[in-house]
Amino acid sequence: MIKLEQVNKSYRKDSVEVRALHDVSLKIDAGEFVAVIGPSGSGKSTLMNVIGLLDRPDSGSYHLDDGEVASFTSDELAQIRNEKIGFVFQTFHLLPKTTALENVELPLIYSSRGDISGLGAQALERVGLKDRAQHLPSELSGGQQQRVAIARALVNDPEMILADEPTGNLDTRSGLEILAIFQELNRAGKIVVLVTHDAAVAEMAHRIVEIVDGRIVRDKPVEESKDAREVIANWAGSGDISKEVAP
């Protein structure tokens, strides 16, 4: 469970102060699938970085499960991040000279789990890329690279997946494949928090949180979430798919 209360975060550049998060209160329960939307510069990535323990709030409180994040040392934060949180980024962040499988296995190096053999291969299988284990990122399509990144995020079996514009660099079809994987992971019980500026993508979640100028301005359930697999199945493979996924 994620619980932010009155969280503020500012950045100072020269003499200009930007308030990236302004009294943000947000609670996300186990099993939720939340889309975070808002214009560029509104604070979405800052919010993800705070939730993902990559950045600390200036003020306010953040409870992750039962712990107050402010009370953790940086080592504790790193460990919690490794165990509980999987990140997926717009630009994949894969190591270029390293195979898909080795990329996926990277987080296991820091894991305190005992038997880790086979976990990387399992994670690749879960995203449908078992047969690409020995490929380098440059030998994979953008959609496949993002699936490798998702496998890497999954390899430690985290409670939550935080994805910042994960479909931003992908064509519509590949983006839908990624969304279908997030929907499956969510059905399997993981919290998914997905930043997007695409309204059609947000409709795949169960709840939409809108942020403008660092403030949450709207927080509403999605009445009938679109199923990404269904959209793919019903899509003829040509024409403008965004019409079919539009709210």
Ligand code: ADP
């Ligand atoms: P979004 O992801 O919605 O585009 P961000 O969270 O990246 O927005 O940024 C929110 C605001 O904070 C923006 O005005 C941005 O310029 C500013 N900002 C973000 N990161 C930094 C930083 N490291 N230093 C200075 N300003 C930053």
Ligand code: MG
């Ligand atoms: Mg951003």
